[in-house]
Amino acid sequence: xxxxxxxxxxxxxxxxxxxxxxxxxxxxxxxxxxxxxxxxxxxxxxxxxxxxxxxxxxxxxxxxxxxxxxxxxxxxxxxxxxxxxxxxxxxxxxxxxxxxxxxxxxxxxxxxxx
Amino acid sequence: xxxxxxxxxxxxxxxxxxxxxxxxxxxxxxxxxxxxxxxxxxxxxxxxxxxxxxxxxxxxxxxxxxxxxxxxxxxxxxxxxxxxxxxxxxxxxxxxxxxxxxxxxxxxxxxx
Numbered sequence: 001x002x003x004x005x006x007x008x009x010x011x012x013x014x015x016x017x018x019x020x021x022x023x024x025x026x027x028x029x030x031x032x033x034x035x036x037x038x039x040x041x042x043x044x045x046x047x048x049x050x051x052x053x054x055x056x057x058x059x060x061x062x063x064x065x066x067x068x069x070x071x072x073x074x075x076x077x078x079x080x081x082x083x084x085x086x087x088x089x090x091x092x093x094x095x096x097x098x099x100x101x102x103x104x105x106x107x108x109x110x111x112x113x114x
Numbered sequence: 115x116x117x118x119x120x121x122x123x124x125x126x127x128x129x130x131x132x133x134x135x136x137x138x139x140x141x142x143x144x145x146x147x148x149x150x151x152x153x154x155x156x157x158x159x160x161x162x163x164x165x166x167x168x169x170x171x172x173x174x175x176x177x178x179x180x181x182x183x184x185x186x187x188x189x190x191x192x193x194x195x196x197x198x199x200x201x202x203x204x205x206x207x208x209x210x211x212x213x214x215x216x217x218x219x220x221x222x223x224x225x226x
Contacts, residue, residue, distance in 0.1 A: 009154075032213045044157075044204065044217040051213065090156055094213050101172060102147065102215070104156035 002027045004093050006105035014113045019063075019078040021108045023091030026072060032100075033074045034092040035065055038107075044090070050074065061085070086112045116141045118218035120205050126224045127195060135190045135221050137205030144210040146188040147172070148180065150201040151220075157204065163188055164210065195225040 007022040025031065035047040048059025055067045065076045074091060091105040118139045127133055139146065147162035149172075159172030163182040177199055179191040188207075192199060202222050206215040 006156075034214070043219050046214055049214055100145070100213060101162070101170075102149075102159050103173070104149075104158070106154060106156040 002031065002093050002095050002101065002103050004091050004103050004105040006089075006091050006108050008108050009106065010109045010111065012111040012113065013081045015083055016080050019076070019081045019085065019110065021076040021089050021091075021110065023074045023076065023105060024072055025074060025091070025093045027093055027095050029095045031093045031095045033065075033067060034094070035059065035063070035074075035076050036090045036092060037087050038090065039087045047076070047089070081110075081112050083112050083114065086110055116216070118205055118207050118216055120203075120218040120221050122221060123219065124222050126226065128226055129196055130194050133192050133195060133223075135192075135203060135205075135223070137188045137190065137218060138186050139188075139207040139216070140186065141207060141209075141216065142185065143207035143216075144185070145208040145213075145215075146182065147206045147208075147215065148178070148188070148190050149204045149206065150174065150199075151204060152201055160190070160203075195223075197225050199223065200225050 003026045005024045033050040036044045038044050048057045050057050050067045058064045063078045088107045088109050094100050094102045121136045144165045148160040149157040151157045158174045161180040163169045205218040208215045
């Protein structure tokens, strides 16, 4: 069975400092992994995805994530936070041989201080 | 414009009154799915569909029905809504092999 754990419900950083949002997953198959972002009162937007190609994945707005199979982790990072990064971030795993179920983590709310 | 649309965007109803939330996509995607979002729980999958007439349960299907008679439409049906179905609902679609999902704007449902 698949599951996703986002290790922090809230993360607070200062503008210009690095961002680290942590995600661990479990999966019976080779999963596809994603990070989505949701700004307040908005829909969900894909940040980046891992689908068994390169383990270091680059996304939009300077975000990247590294797939580490041995640690079952897919942490999201950004070198320098911007005020506009304040939002909720979801780590997502998708797997399945015929159809595919999708499991979302509970989310991490990122606060960015001026 | 490529998009997923949902209607209505906001709905307040009473316990037991059947309702349907529509979802439509114009990208010819095979895969469509419904989620509900509740504070502290992230999004939970209700049902998904791999193609026309092919649907399967997600993690929280109780109290919901779906149908996929056309490729572009995937309505969510609550035959007898209850207050615990008050939530924010998202529809999504994806090309089958890609698995990257495109989300609709959400439908906020309140059941009193």
